[in-house]
Amino acid sequence: MTMVEGCVRTFTAFEGVRRIADGEAAGVAAAAKHALDRGSHDLVLIFDDATGEQVDFDLRGPLEDVLARLGDESRRRDEEAPPADPPRGPGRPRLGVVAREVTLLPRHWEWLGEQPGGASVALRKLVEEARKANVDRDRVRKAREAAYRFLVAMAGNLAGFEEANRALFAGDREKFAAETESWPADVRDHARALARVAF
Structure with a gap:
């Protein structure tokens, strides 16, 4: 596959x-x-x-x-897709910033306002740190979601579907393999391939 x-x-x-x-x-x-x-x-x-x-x-x-x-x-x-930026001369780099509304409690805004560079810089740093810290967790989550979508479409009526889903979200590779073993080979193999990273 x-x-x-x-x-x-x-x-x-x-x-x-x-x-x-x-x-x-x-x-x-x-x-x-x-x-x-x-x-x-x-x-x-x-x-x-x-x-x-x-x-x-x-x-x-x-x-x-x-x-x-x-x-x-x-x-x-x-x-x-956004066009590639032309080469720029000296000065502040273009960040491709997108303005959106963020709702925070007053104490959060107060803390952000005290940070070097202000709220925007602090928020960008926090988001980047969280992205780096959660890269493995995000990859596992996306693999589980992909496998789940496929299971719902192709295996919803197969024996062991519910148990296989529970095993998928519990991170139990052996149980997932056992519950999918009797499924048609191509459905089983594709589901296992999609779920591989989830375990």
């Missing part, structure tokens, strides 16, 4: 309980389109490997149209 590595977005397609493709969008969309075109009686579902969420590719029309729409969507995402 292909998982997300770096910034390449990968997907996995299922026809019923059988994995029919994994990898980048074009290959997965082509496999799903082929399954639909041959009149599959099973549900064809595509999942984002990073989030475990079900995604909908527009599979109408000829394969060339499907792939063109995928390319258009990818280009649109690239165009919506």
Whole structure:
């Protein structure tokens, strides 16, 4: 199974309980389109490997149209990304700051106001420290959430579903493996791969 590595977005397609493709969008969309075109009686579902969420590719029309729409969507995402900043001369660096409202108690504002650089600098430092301190915990949480989304969509009616979910969120790898053992092989293997980091 292909998982997300770096910034390449990968997907996995299922026809019923059988994995029919994994990898980048074009290959997965082509496999799903082929399954639909041959009149599959099973549900064809595509999942984002990073989030475990079900995604909908527009599979109408000829394969060339499907792939063109995928390319258009990818280009649109690239165009919506913030433009690279041109080289700057001397002076204060541009931070890409976004203003949003934060609600705090008066004592919090008082403490922030006393910090070197003021409230904004102190808040940015606190957020950066928390991000660094929680990187492993965040990775585990995201893996659990991705596995859970996939389980709900693909294994909700399978024996051991509830127990497998409890084991997933309890961090019990052995129990999760035991509860998923009787599941269809492709569903079981994908669920275990998504959940691997969660343990």
